[in-house]
Amino acid sequence: MCVGFQELRFTLLVYTINIRVSLGRYNDDFDDGEDIAEFDDNDFAEFEDVSEDPAVDVEKEPPPRAAPSSTPIEDEEDEATVENEDGQDEFEDADAQDQDMYSKYDNEEFEGHEKTNPSFKDTLIYREVPAHLQNSWESYYMEILMVTGLLAYIMNYIIGKNKNSRLAQAWFNSHRELLESNFALVGDDGTSKEATSTGKLNQENEHIYNLWCSGRVCCEGMLIQLKFLKRQDLLNVLARMMRPVCDQVQVKVTLNDEDMDTFVFAVGSRKAMARLQKEMQDLSEFCGDKPKSGAKYGIPESLSILSEMGEVTDGVMDSKMVHYLTSHADKIESIHFSDQFSGPKVMQEEGQPLKLPETKKTLLFTFNVPGMGNTSPKDMDSLLPLMNMVIYSIDKLKKLRLNREGKQKADRNRARVEENFLKQTHAQRQEAAQTRREEKKRAEKERIMNEEDPDRQRRLEEAAQRREQKKLEKKQMKMKQIKVKAM
Amino acid sequence: MDLSAKIIYKPPNTETNPTLEDPTPDYMNLLGMIFSMCGLMLKLKWCAWIAVYCSFISFANSRSSEDTKQMMSSFMLSISAVVMSYLQNPQPMSPPW
Numbered sequence: 001m002c003v004g005f006q007e008l009r010f011t012l013l014v015y016t017i018n019i020r021v022s023l024g025r026y027n028d029d030f031d032d033g034e035d036i037a038e039f040d041d042n043d044f045a046e047f048e049d050v051s052e053d054p055a056v057d058v059e060k061e062p063p064p065r066a067a068p069s070s071t072p073i074e075d076e077e078d079e080a081t082v083e084n085e086d087g088q089d090e091f092e093d094a095d096a097q098d099q100d101m102y103s104k105y106d107n108e109e110f111e112g113h114e115k116t117n118p119s120f121k122d123t124l125i126y127r128e129v130p131a132h133l134q135n136s137w138e139s140y141y142m143e144i145l146m147v148t149g150l151l152a153y154i155m156n157y158i159i160g161k162n163k164n165s166r167l168a169q170a171w172f173n174s175h176r177e178l179l180e181s182n183f184a185l186v187g188d189d190g191t192s193k194e195a196t197s198t199g200k201l202n203q204e205n206e207h208i209y210n211l212w213c214s215g216r217v218c219c220e221g222m223l224i225q226l227k228f229l230k231r232q233d234l235l236n237v238l239a240r241m242m243r244p245v246c247d248q249v250q251v252k253v254t255l256n257d258e259d260m261d262t263f264v265f266a267v268g269s270r271k272a273m274a275r276l277q278k279e280m281q282d283l284s285e286f287c288g289d290k291p292k293s294g295a296k297y298g299i300p301e302s303l304s305i306l307s308e309m310g311e312v313t314d315g316v317m318d319s320k321m322v323h324y325l326t327s328h329a330d331k332i333e334s335i336h337f338s339d340q341f342s343g344p345k346v347m348q349e350e351g352q353p354l355k356l357p358e359t360k361k362t363l364l365f366t367f368n369v370p371g372m373g374n375t376s377p378k379d380m381d382s383l384l385p386l387m388n389m390v391i392y393s394i395d396k397l398k399k400l401r402l403n404r405e406g407k408q409k410a411d412r413n414r415a416r417v418e419e420n421f422l423k424q425t426h427a428q429r430q431e432a433a434q435t436r437r438e439e440k441k442r443a444e445k446e447r448i449m450n451e452e453d454p455d456r457q458r459r460l461e462e463a464a465q466r467r468e469q470k471k472l473e474k475k476q477m478k479m480k481q482i483k484v485k486a487m
Numbered sequence: 488m489d490l491s492a493k494i495i496y497k498p499p500n501t502e503t504n505p506t507l508e509d510p511t512p513d514y515m516n517l518l519g520m521i522f523s524m525c526g527l528m529l530k531l532k533w534c535a536w537i538a539v540y541c542s543f544i545s546f547a548n549s550r551s552s553e554d555t556k557q558m559m560s561s562f563m564l565s566i567s568a569v570v571m572s573y574l575q576n577p578q579p580m581s582p583p584w
Contacts, residue, residue: 130578150539150543153544204552
């Protein structure tokens with residue numbers, strides 16, 4: 001029996017030692033000076049100082065490490081002991097009792113511990129989660145707006161393109177018969193070498209359609225351009241809301257030299273006439289006077305006339321023409337007949353051009369499509385009488401001839417214009433001639449230098465010298481003659 | 488109908504008369520390229536978006552005879568500017584106000 005008790009006691013001892021070892025592992029912050037050796041001598045030494053139940057302490061030691069500061073108030077005194085040994089300073093409490101608790105400690109024992117109590121009354125700052133991590137489409141509203149704008153642009157492009165196409169087709173359908181009866185070649189895009197009739201419009205753009213007609217007496221050819229509004233461009237559509245503009249049909253008839261006499265004439269709306277007089281080369285040179293009101297010739301006041309001479313106006317403005325102009329005055333933008341047509345004035349970078357621009361006998365008609373932008377395909381039928389007027393004009397001008405006086409006046413005008421042009425460009429032409437002469441001399445000198453045979457070289461040099469001498473003599477003669485004449 | 492010699496259509500020579508040509512598609516093309524480069528280099532999203540719009544406007548105003556390759560390259564450049572600026576910075580665009 002005594003052996004049994006001793007065994008039991010030994011077992012208890014071992015058990016106690018085990019407990020202490022495991023406790024020792026928890027107490028990592030211990031100074032190794034206070035030691036397991038001490039506890040080995042006196043197993044229950046750690047419990048001696050504490051007034052409370054040792055069991056409570058044993059239980060309490062591991063949890064305070066893991067558990068947060070939720071139970072410091074209840075187990076204050078225990079924790080005070082435990083915390084002292086553990087150094088668990090992070091479980092802070094705003095409570096005053098905690099403050100007292102801390103003030104008991106020796107300041108030197110703890111490093112880096114600040115006695116200041118942070119107040120938990122500061123408001124929590126909520127940092128904003130960046131928008132792209134928020135998982136909400138609402139933050140991308142600008143991008144959605146942009147994409148919507150693009151979609152609107154594309155929709156408008158498709159709708160505008162289709163409308164222009166329908167308008168062009170409607171125009172062609174209503175005019176096809178008239179054109180085919182007057183021209184052998186209707187529709188040519190210029191790609192084939194032979195002149196074959198394609199019978200359809202040539203699309204240059206989403207808003208410009210061309211039609212070339214040829215094969216008729218009295219004219220070389222007729223180019224019809226349907227200049228519609230840029231309905232396919234949303235920006236243009238918005239701009240047109242501020243400033244309404246209409247679709248235009250431009251007809252340009254080029255004539256052979258024998259098909260028209262020499263004159264320049266224009267009739268159209270007042271605004272258009274003022275603009276053309278400034279812009280067009282021939283109108284500015286030959287029709288210097290202000291546009292005259294059309295009322296004198298029986299056409300509406302809204303139209304005005306630019307003419308080289310009165311005889312031309314009288315000749316062009318016959319009754320049928322007056323009838324056309326009166327009944328379709330709103331659709332007529334401008335009508336321009338000219339034998340000196342060279343297009344608008346060209347601004348050249350190097351000052352005046354050295355040569356007169358090439359001219360061609362041309363009839364240029366610009367018609368406004370009714371509707372002021374809101375055109376429907378039915379409106380295209382109303383342009384048919386205007387095409388009749390074009391055909392009539394071609395035939396009429398073939399027969400229109402100026403009398404002798406008119407012809408002389410016209411010739412004088414053309415000579416005057418040419419002379420003015422030559423005067424303006426005189427200096428430049430002189431310079432150009434000088435450079436040409438110098439180039440010639442240089443080329444000749446080079447030729448002489450390159451000549452290998454010395455005899456031949458000498459002979460060429462002599463010939464050049466003789467030529468120079470002759471030129472000088474000629475000049476001197478001329479000067480003498482001028483002096484004599486002056487005297 | 489009196490017949491006469493048929494003459495083949497010759498397109499008006501716009502090189503001698505540049506005033507006849509509409510400069511809008513060329514300007515828009517150039518603007519588009521400039522904005523694309525700004526969007527790519529300076530990482531500005533709004534530049535890239537404007538470049539896309541410029542490409543669309545240039546396409547809408549272009550002539551039929553114009554090279555489609557140039558249009559396509561302009562589109563691709565502007566779209567790549569948009570994509571690159573969002574890859575580098577996925578945050579949404581902030582309005583200027």
